[in-house]
Amino acid sequence: MxxxxxxxxxxxxxxxxxxxxxxxxxxxxxxxxxxxxxxxxxxxxxxxxxxxxxxxxxxxxxxxxxxxxxxxxxxxxxxxxxxxxxxxxxxxxxxxxxxxxxxxxxxxxxxxxxxxxxxxxxxxxxxxxxxxRQKRMDDLLEKCDQITKVKAQMDKNINRYRIYEKFLMTVVDYEPSVQSVGDLLKRYEALIGARKELNDIQQRDLNKLEKAKTNLNHTINVYLHKIETIKNKVQALQERYEKAIINCQNWEKLHKHIKTETTETLLDIVAIKESCRRIYLEICKRKKITPLYVDEIEKQLMVIKQAIGEYEIINSRVKEAHEKELRASIEATASNTE
Known part of the structure; x- marks a missing residue:
């Protein structure tokens, strides 16, 4: 197939x-x-x-x-x-x-x-x-135009200053010590250089003087600052001294006051002790008991406190009895009046 x-x-x-x-x-x-x-x-x-x-x-x-x-x-x-x-x-x-x-x-x-x-x-x-490249070419063309303009201006200036050249040639002709315009210009440049050097020396001296003046002002400022600092310290010490004198006087017054108060307190304590002793002896005498705590003030005070409590109880009872008698008399008077 x-x-x-x-x-x-x-x-x-x-x-x-x-x-x-x-x-x-x-x-x-x-x-x-x-x-x-x-x-x-x-x-x-x-x-x-x-x-x-x-x-x-x-x-x-x-x-x-x-x-x-x-x-x-x-x-x-x-x-x-x-x-x-x-x-x-x-x-x-x-x-x-x-x-x-x-x-x-x-x-x-x-x-x-x-x-x-x-x-x-x-x-x-x-x-x-x-x-x-086109920009560079344009810049170059512009620079070329500027150079052409500068050249034209320079030619114009040269033509304008040519009178000075003639004057310099006349000076050379009339001055025997000058051989050419170049020598005259060299002398002029030498004078300019000397003048510049003198100006530099003067400027250098002025700079040194200015620097010395600045250093002197700085030193004066430093010492003035130190003097001001010392003056402030002296003033602070004087103030502290005056405050110390005032504090000393205050402390002396306080000491005298404390001494006086202490003396008065001691006298009061002695008087209180003597009073307590007399009261204690009087209580013992009235109660007809033998005084055992002649020199112990605390126990004397306890005895006095106990006696005062007893006297208060007696006083309250007497007052109650007196009030009862007074009410009874008032009631009797009222009944008699009726």
Missing amino acids: DASNKTAVFDKMFFPKKPNYEYTAEFFHSKATEEQRKIGTYNTGDNIERNVTISNYLAKKQLEKTTKKLNVKRKEYQEKRKYVLDQWEDLKKKEEGLRQNFIRFNQFVKENQEKKERAANKIVEQNALKKE
């Missing part, structure tokens, strides 16, 4: 494009009608009874025919499969070639883009360089 026949056979093949789940109904329908589609072995000869041997022979003949057809179909299928595999390999090679072509094309496009960018950058750089 040649390639054209294979292509024609391959083109007649139908490959479904729907998803597999849409073919389940057809599959189940074919299973249901499988019994109806079975074709029985009909008798193509005369109507005679065949035995098992004839049936086997006919079945073998049918099997041989079917096997031959199946082998032919298998051979055709193998040839078609080989043709399809060859086409598949060819397609894979073409796909790989197309992929490589795409890669090369992308690389070519990328390189072309890079070349365009480099060319654009180069054009920009060239334009910038051109502008810079």
Whole structure:
């Protein structure tokens, strides 16, 4: 079978494009009608009874025919499969070639883009360089114009100062000690140099004097500051001395006052002790008890306090009795009046 026949056979093949789940109904329908589609072995000869041997022979003949057809179909299928595999390999090679072509094309496009960018950058750089060169040329032309103007001004000044040159030549002619205008100018420059040197010396001396004056003022300020500091310290010490004298007088007065108060307090204490002793002895005398604490002031005070408490109780009772008598007398007077 040649390639054209294979292509024609391959083109007649139908490959479904729907998803597999849409073919389940057809599959189940074919299973249901499988019994109806079975074709029985009909008798193509005369109507005679065949035995098992004839049936086997006919079945073998049918099997041989079917096997031959199946082998032919298998051979055709193998040839078609080989043709399809060859086409598949060819397609894979073409796909790989197309992929490589795409890669090369992308690389070519990328390189072309890079070349365009480099060319654009180069054009920009060239334009910038051109502008810079044009600017330099404009600057040079402007400087050239300025130099031309300066030259014209210098020529004008030279023409204006030429009278001085004539005057210098006249001086050289009339002065025998001067040989040329150059000597005269040298003398003038020497005088200018001497004057400049004298000015420098004078300026240097003035700077030294100014520096000495500054140092002297600084020293005076330093010593004035020190004197002011010492003066402030002396004044502070004087104030402290005066405060110390005042504090000393106050402390002396306070000491004298404390001494006086202490003496008075001691005298009061002695008088109080003597009074307590006399009161204690009087209490003991009235109570007709023997005084045991003649020299112990605290115990004497306790005895005096106890006696005072007793006297207060007695006094309160006397007051109550007096009040009762007074009320009784008032009641009696009132009853007599009635």
